[in-house]
Amino acid sequence: MTSLPPNSKAHPVILAGTGPGDPDLLTLRAVRAIGAAEIILHDALVDARILVLAAPDAVLIHVGKRCGRHAMSQTEINRRLVECARTGARVLRLKGGDPMIFGRAGEEIAALRAAGIAVEVIPGITAASAAAASACVSLTARGRARAVTLVTGHTADGGLPPQDWAALARLDSTLVFYMGSRHARAIADRLIEAGLDPATPAMLLTNVSRPDETRRLARLIDLADGIATADLAAPALILIGAALDAAVPVATIRADARELS
Amino acid sequence: MTSLPPNSKAHPVILAGTGPGDPDLLTLRAVRAIGAAEIILHDALVDARILVLAAPDAVLIHVGKRCGRHAMSQTEINRRLVECARTGARVLRLKGGDPMIFGRAGEEIAALRAAGIAVEVIPGITAASAAAASACVSLTARGRARAVTLVTGHTADGGLPPQDWAALARLDSTLVFYMGSRHARAIADRLIEAGLDPATPAMLLTNVSRPDETRRLARLIDLADGIATADLAAPALILIGAALDAAVPVATIRADARELS
Numbered sequence: 044m045t046s047l048p049p050n051s052k053a054h055p056v057i058l059a060g061t062g063p064g065d066p067d068l069l070t071l072r073a074v075r076a077i078g079a080a081e082i083i084l085h086d087a088l089v090d091a092r093i094l095v096l097a098a099p100d101a102v103l104i105h106v107g108k109r110c111g112r113h114a115m116s117q118t119e120i121n122r123r124l125v126e127c128a129r130t131g132a133r134v135l136r137l138k139g140g141d142p143m144i145f146g147r148a149g150e151e152i153a154a155l156r157a158a159g160i161a162v163e164v165i166p167g168i169t170a171a172s173a174a175a176a177s178a179c180v181s182l183t184a185r186g187r188a189r190a191v192t193l194v195t196g197h198t199a200d201g202g203l204p205p206q207d208w209a210a211l212a213r214l215d216s217t218l219v220f221y222m223g224s225r226h227a228r229a230i231a232d233r234l235i236e237a238g239l240d241p242a243t244p245a246m247l248l249t250n251v252s253r254p255d256e257t258r259r260l261a262r263l264i265d266l267a268d269g270i271a272t273a274d275l276a277a278p279a280l281i282l283i284g285a286a287l288d289a290a291v292p293v294a295t296i297r298a299d300a301r302e303l304s
Numbered sequence: 305m306t307s308l309p310p311n312s313k314a315h316p317v318i319l320a321g322t323g324p325g326d327p328d329l330l331t332l333r334a335v336r337a338i339g340a341a342e343i344i345l346h347d348a349l350v351d352a353r354i355l356v357l358a359a360p361d362a363v364l365i366h367v368g369k370r371c372g373r374h375a376m377s378q379t380e381i382n383r384r385l386v387e388c389a390r391t392g393a394r395v396l397r398l399k400g401g402d403p404m405i406f407g408r409a410g411e412e413i414a415a416l417r418a419a420g421i422a423v424e425v426i427p428g429i430t431a432a433s434a435a436a437a438s439a440c441v442s443l444t445a446r447g448r449a450r451a452v453t454l455v456t457g458h459t460a461d462g463g464l465p466p467q468d469w470a471a472l473a474r475l476d477s478t479l480v481f482y483m484g485s486r487h488a489r490a491i492a493d494r495l496i497e498a499g500l501d502p503a504t505p506a507m508l509l510t511n512v513s514r515p516d517e518t519r520r521l522a523r524l525i526d527l528a529d530g531i532a533t534a535d536l537a538a539p540a541l542i543l544i545g546a547a548l549d550a551a552v553p554v555a556t557i558r559a560d561a562r563e564l565s
Contacts, residue, residue, distance in 0.1 A: 060433075067333040070323070070429065074332065141433045142442075144452055149442030149550055164437035168331065168427050172321075172402045176425035181403075181410030183456070189465060191405055192477065193452045195444070204450060210471040216453065289410055 056124060056134045056155055058148050060141040060167020064090045065252035068168045076165060080135035082127045084120070088139030088278060090253070102132075117147055121154035128160045139278075141169040145195050145221050169193070170280050171219040173252045178282075180290040182217045188286040190216035196223020196230065196281065203229050212237035217284035224249075224279035228267030234283065239263060244287035249277040260290055317385060317395045317416055319409050321402040321428020325351045326513035329429045337426060341396035343388045345381070349400030349539060351514070378408055382415035389421045400539070402430040406456050406482050430454070431541050432480040434513045439543075441507075441551040443478045449547040451477035457484020457491065457542065464490050473498035478545035485510075485540035489528030495544065500524060505548035510538040521551055 057076050062068035069077075077083070077096045085094065087107025094103060104127075106120045115123075127134045142148040142164055152162050171193055175182045182191045192214060198204050203226045211218060212234050223230055224247065235241050241264035250256045255277075261268070263283060318337050323329035330338075338344070338357045346355065348368025355364060365388075367381045376384075388395045403409040403425055413423050432454055436443045443452045453475060459465050464487045472479060473495050484491055485508065496502050502525035511517045516538075522529070524544060 062331070065333075067336075068331050068427065070329050070331055071335065072326075072328040075328075141429075141436075143433060143436035143444070144442075145444050146442070147446065149445040149547070152440060152442070153550065162440060164440055166329065166429050166433035166437040168402075168429060169433060172404060172427035172430060175402075175404035176427040179413060179423055179425055181405075181407070181413070183404070183406050183454075184410040185408065185460070189456060189467060191454045192475070193444075193454075195450065199446070206450060207474050207476065210474040213468050213471040214453070214475075215468065286410070289414065 053131065054128075054133045055161035055163045056128045056136060057163050057165060058136045058138065058142045058151065059165035060138055060143075060146070060169075061089050061093050062168035063140060063170050063173040063252040064088075064093075064250065065173075066090065066092045066096070068173065068252055069093065069096075070165065070167070072165050073167065076135055077137070079133055081132040082130070083135045083137055084124060084127065085137040086139055089137050093137070117150055121151055124151055125154060125158045125160065128155065128158070138167070141167040144169050144193055170221060170251050170278075171282070174219070174246070174248050174280050174282060177248070177251060177256060178246060178258055178287075178290050180287055182219075182282075182284075182286055184286040184289055187288065188215065188217040188284050190214060191219065192216045193219050193221065194223075196220035196226055201225070203233075206233070208233040208237040212239040217282060217286045220281040220283070222278065223281050227281060230281065231263050231266040235263060239283075243283060243285060244290065246282040246287055246290060247279060248282070249279045251278075251280060260287070314392065315389075315394045316422035316424045317389045317397060318424050318426060319397045319399065319403045319412065320426035321399055321404075321407070321430075322350050322354050323429035324401060324431050324434040324513040325349075325354075325511065326434075327351065327353045327357070329434065329513055330354065330357075331426065331428070333426050334428065337396055338398070340394055342393040343391070344396045344398055345385060345388065346398040347400055350398050354398070378411055382412055385412055386415060386419045386421065389416065389419070399428070402428040405430050405454060431482060431512050431539075432543075435480070435507070435509050435541050435543060438509070438512060438517060439507060439519055439548075439551050441548055443480075443543075443545075443547055445547040445550055448549060449476065449478045449545050451475055452480065453477045454480050454482065455484075457481035457487055462486070464494075467494070469494040469498040473500040478543060478547045481542040481544070483539065484542050488542060491542065492524050492527040496524060500544075504544060504546060505551065507543040507548055507551060509541045509543070512539075512541060521548070 084104045243263040245266045320334045345365045504524040506527045508520045
C-alpha cells in the first residue's frame, strides 16, 4: 500500500454539468462525483437541491458570476480551482447545463493543465435538450429543421453577439439562443432583416425543468413582446424555427402562458 | 381508491434518451423510468448494459432500424407504440442520445397524440456533449466558436443531406455531424469549397463514451483519410471547428489514435 502525501495532486479535477436544474436530470456519474467531492466550486445556476447531495463535510465554494456586486472574475475562478486542486483534495467544478457548451470550461481546463493538473469532464443535459423535452417538441422535425444551432445570446460584456445573422437565417435549423432574453428584440429584428419569415414560431422558456418553469409560444415578430412579460432575472432560453410548429399545447403548458395567435 | 381497468390508458408513453451509451450517463429520471416500465421499445443504439436495468418481467421490443435486413419502418414503429400504449401498460420508448435531436421522436409523438395518447419526454445526453467531455475540449471556446451546430450527416435514404454548406462554413461555429462517417469526404469537400479553411481541426469519434471509443484528430482536408481507418459500422460523430485546436492529447486519448500532423 502506498500512502500519498497531502500535496500529491493524485486526483484530477472533475468538471461536471448538472443539467438544467431538476436534480432528476443529473447523470449517475455526476451524482457519484458530487457525493465523493471534498471541495465543490459551483456556479449560481446550480440548484440548491443538487448541492444537498454533497457529503456533509464537503466545502462548497460559490464562484458564480451572478452572486451580486462582488462577482468573481474568470481569472479568479481559474486561480481558485488550481489552488484547491493543489491541496490534494478531491475537487469538483459544478456547472449548470453542459460544461462544454457556453460554460467557459475551456479556460478552466487550460488553467488547470498549465498548472500540471489533470482534468476529467462529465457531460450534462444542455438546456436545449431539456427545453425540447419539456415542450414535447423535437428540435429536428423532418422537413422542418435539418440542424440545431446553439448560440449565445449575449457577449461577455452583456452586448448582442456579432453573429452572422444571414448565415443563421439561411441554415434551415432550429436556433437556440442561450441567455438571450435581454436581446430578444434585437435577435428577432436581425433574423427578420436577414430573411427569416416573421411568422416563424419562437418559444421563450425560463427556469427550464424547474418547478417555476415558464414557456411562451409566439411568432418571431412578437418574440420581444413575450419577453416583456417574462422574469428577466431568470435563466432564459429562446427557440426559433419551423420545428416549433409541432409545439401544440400539452398538459404541462399552462394555457395562460401560451400566446401563439 | 379508484381501481383502473386494464385498458384505461392511464399512463402516458414515456420517450427517454439514454445518452451515448455509458450507463453512467443515464439521468436519474431515465433510470427510474426504465425500472418502472412494463414494455420497452428500444433502438439498436441502446446499450445492453442499459437494458439490464429493466424489471425482470418487462417486455423488451427491439425496433431498431439497424437490426439487419428486416428493418422496421418508422410507420411500423409508430403503430407498435400506439398498440402497446393501448394495452394500458407502462410503455417506455428508449432512444440513444437525446430523443429530440435526430431521433424522429416528433413523428412518434404525433402518432401517439393522433391516437389520443399522452406523451412525456426525458432528455438524454446528446453525443456532441459526450464527445466534448471525452476529448476534454469545449465546443464554444472564446474567440474560436460562437455557436455549436448539430447537423445530420445522412438523409433517410442514406444520401448526403442538402445542407446550405456556405452558411455552415460562415457560421463561426463548431459543426457536429451525427452519423456522417460515410459522407466524411463529401462533407469536408463541400465545406472547403464553401470557404472553410482546409487546416481547420476536425475530430472523428466512434462509440463515444463506450469502452471501445476511438478518437482521431485531423485537419479538415485529411478528415476523409482518417475515416478510412475507422470502423464504419460503429456510430460515428464528426466535430469540425477552430475550438478543437484545444484538443491536445489527454490521458485517455490513445497515442496511436491521434493523427494530427
